[in-house]
Amino acid sequence: MKIVLAEKVSPATLAVFQQEPGWQIVTPDQIKNGLAAELSDADALVVRSAVQADAKLLESAPKLRVIGRAGVGVDNIDTDAATHRGIVVMNTPGANAVAVAELTLGLMISLARAIPRANSTMHAGKWDKKSLQGQELRGKTLGIVGLGRIGLEVARRAASFGMNIIGYDPFVAPVIARENNVTLVPIDDIFKASDYLTLHVGLTTQTEGLINSTSIKIMKKGIRIINCARGELIVEQALADAIKSGHVGGAALDVFHQEPLKESPFYNLDNVILSPHIAGATDEAQEAIGIQLAMQVRDYLKLGVVQNAVNLPSLSHEEYKEIAPYIEMADRLGQFLAHATPGNLENIQISYTGRIAAGKTDLIRNAAIAGIFSSADGGSTANRINAAAIAAERGIRIQEDKKEFTPGGAGSVLKIVLHSSDGDASASATVLHGNSPRLLSYDGIDIEAPLHGTLVAIRNHDVPGVVGRIGTILGEQSVNIANFALGRAHSNHSQRVPHGQALAVVQIDVPKASSATAAVDALRRVEAIASVRLIELGKL
Numbered sequence: 001m002k003i004v005l006a007e008k009v010s011p012a013t014l015a016v017f018q019q020e021p022g023w024q025i026v027t028p029d030q031i032k033n034g035l036a037a038e039l040s041d042a043d044a045l046v047v048r049s050a051v052q053a054d055a056k057l058l059e060s061a062p063k064l065r066v067i068g069r070a071g072v073g074v075d076n077i078d079t080d081a082a083t084h085r086g087i088v089v090m091n092t093p094g095a096n097a098v099a100v101a102e103l104t105l106g107l108m109i110s111l112a113r114a115i116p117r118a119n120s121t122m123h124a125g126k127w128d129k130k131s132l133q134g135q136e137l138r139g140k141t142l143g144i145v146g147l148g149r150i151g152l153e154v155a156r157r158a159a160s161f162g163m164n165i166i167g168y169d170p171f172v173a174p175v176i177a178r179e180n181n182v183t184l185v186p187i188d189d190i191f192k193a194s195d196y197l198t199l200h201v202g203l204t205t206q207t208e209g210l211i212n213s214t215s216i217k218i219m220k221k222g223i224r225i226i227n228c229a230r231g232e233l234i235v236e237q238a239l240a241d242a243i244k245s246g247h248v249g250g251a252a253l254d255v256f257h258q259e260p261l262k263e264s265p266f267y268n269l270d271n272v273i274l275s276p277h278i279a280g281a282t283d284e285a286q287e288a289i290g291i292q293l294a295m296q297v298r299d300y301l302k303l304g305v306v307q308n309a310v311n312l313p314s315l316s317h318e319e320y321k322e323i324a325p326y327i328e329m330a331d332r333l334g335q336f337l338a339h340a341t342p343g344n345l346e347n348i349q350i351s352y353t354g355r356i357a358a359g360k361t362d363l364i365r366n367a368a369i370a371g372i373f374s375s376a377d378g379g380s381t382a383n384r385i386n387a388a389a390i391a392a393e394r395g396i397r398i399q400e401d402k403k404e405f406t407p408g409g410a411g412s413v414l415k416i417v418l419h420s421s422d423g424d425a426s427a428s429a430t431v432l433h434g435n436s437p438r439l440l441s442y443d444g445i446d447i448e449a450p451l452h453g454t455l456v457a458i459r460n461h462d463v464p465g466v467v468g469r470i471g472t473i474l475g476e477q478s479v480n481i482a483n484f485a486l487g488r489a490h491s492n493h494s495q496r497v498p499h500g501q502a503l504a505v506v507q508i509d510v511p512k513a514s515s516a517t518a519a520v521d522a523l524r525r526v527e528a529i530a531s532v533r534l535i536e537l538g539k540l
């Protein structure tokens, strides 16, 4: 495996990767011919906030499977382009929350007590005591926009200063706010009531330019604004103008539209404190982030475990372990069904029944689609990350339904129905003995067959002698049978399979048996034959 660390990460990050025998780790100082060239054979890319992992850069990384963001914000990564290419993007939520919260409190106190100016005047040999009288935080109103991991850490600390805390976050439960002494209010009330306003939201189309000339106008005179989230949340010129006019009493900014900051409307404004995007940069946070990210990237590359992905729902290690056999089963079921089904695909219907229906099913869905595509077109680039996106691009509709509880305790069953130009085809499967994928039905005929190795699916007339002849032909061709499963059509079962037909799914010990299957196909009483080879895909 080749891991490219495009930005400085803690030594602990490197140590995790270095423990893997044979893994090549490229550190930022070893990147001599540009990042794009380095990525041409890389499996993983690790970035912080400076490197722009855009669509163009990703084009130069044909083997890339994962981008690890050592931190929280992923606005420097084109996650759509990554998803399209089947690349998982993962970050380390929460690992730097305390670091950012502590700097936020530090900046609030610095604004209240003009600590930077006290320091610089002293270093200039001045004793400027008279101009340095400040205010207390106690009793002031703090408005927090974004009550996620960082926002709540800020709230807890601000409460100990005796501040009144109001917050705005449309996605937080009132109980969480209450438990952290935060009163939830509409965003305009945050602007109107806050003495201090701190931003802790990610950069999205909703949050970009949140602080602008219009929102500033309704803010309380003298408000102080702290931004340790993303520069683009603030229209910088509007804030600088409001500070110059005295409407805004001060600002402390850790993040900017352009980083590194080269020129700024905030330069030389006395009551503006600037820091170079250091809110998350503490020894403790970087150590925690580095170890967490390296382990996530390693586990994904080695085991396929997807943790803290931003382009797929996150799974804990335990959740992943539970659904991993169903992911594999879905892939094989998709392959089986697509191989055995002719026609142009229009619609894929995936039904989850039992325990799997209660959990996160995106990876199972994507694996099923990837399996279908891998059989349908040999050169498919669909994988378990991008399969649903590729289906959407191809105009293939995906329908999903879930039934958590089933009468009779049938366990977890996945059913796929392919609607194609030639009609419908369906198959269902489950996992037995912990990790053995089993076919349960095909085209409405119940059967119980292993979903691995090389399978030959044969539809024949349900009359005596056919099964024996199939066995004889395979034997004559020296094809050993590993498993022979039989099922029969019942009336009202399937329109595709008329009553009086049977299904045999034969697992054979050779990867190909063209002459044997041709001989079986030639049997007078065999209605149809489809040869299916299911490949052991391993983990992602």
Ligand SMILES: NC(=O)c1ccc[n+]([C@@H]2O[C@H](COP(=O)([O-])OP(=O)(O)OC[C@H]3O[C@@H](n4cnc5c(N)ncnc54)[C@H](O)[C@@H]3O)[C@@H](O)[C@H]2O)c1
Pocket (backbone or CB within 6 Å): 071, 072, 073, 093, 094, 096, 097, 100, 145, 146, 147, 148, 149, 150, 151, 168, 169, 170, 171, 172, 200, 201, 202, 203, 204, 206, 207, 228, 229, 230, 254, 255, 277, 278, 279, 280, 281
């Ligand atoms: N300066 C730094 O070094 C630094 C370090 C870490 C994080 N950050 C930034 O801080 C941001 C917050 O980090 P976090 O770990 O708390 O993330 P988080 O995902 O835990 O919290 C973000 C919160 O914002 C809320 N939210 C989303 N849209 C909103 C909207 N329109 N209005 C109000 N709230 C909204 C979400 O519900 C969530 O609770 C990150 O996205 C990142 O950009 C900066």
Ligand SMILES: O=C(O)[C@H](O)COP(=O)(O)O
Pocket (backbone or CB within 6 Å): 048, 049, 050, 070, 071, 072, 073, 074, 096, 277, 278, 280, 281
């Ligand atoms: O989103 C984050 O985690 C912060 O912006 C930290 O960015 P950094 O890794 O470049 O310090």
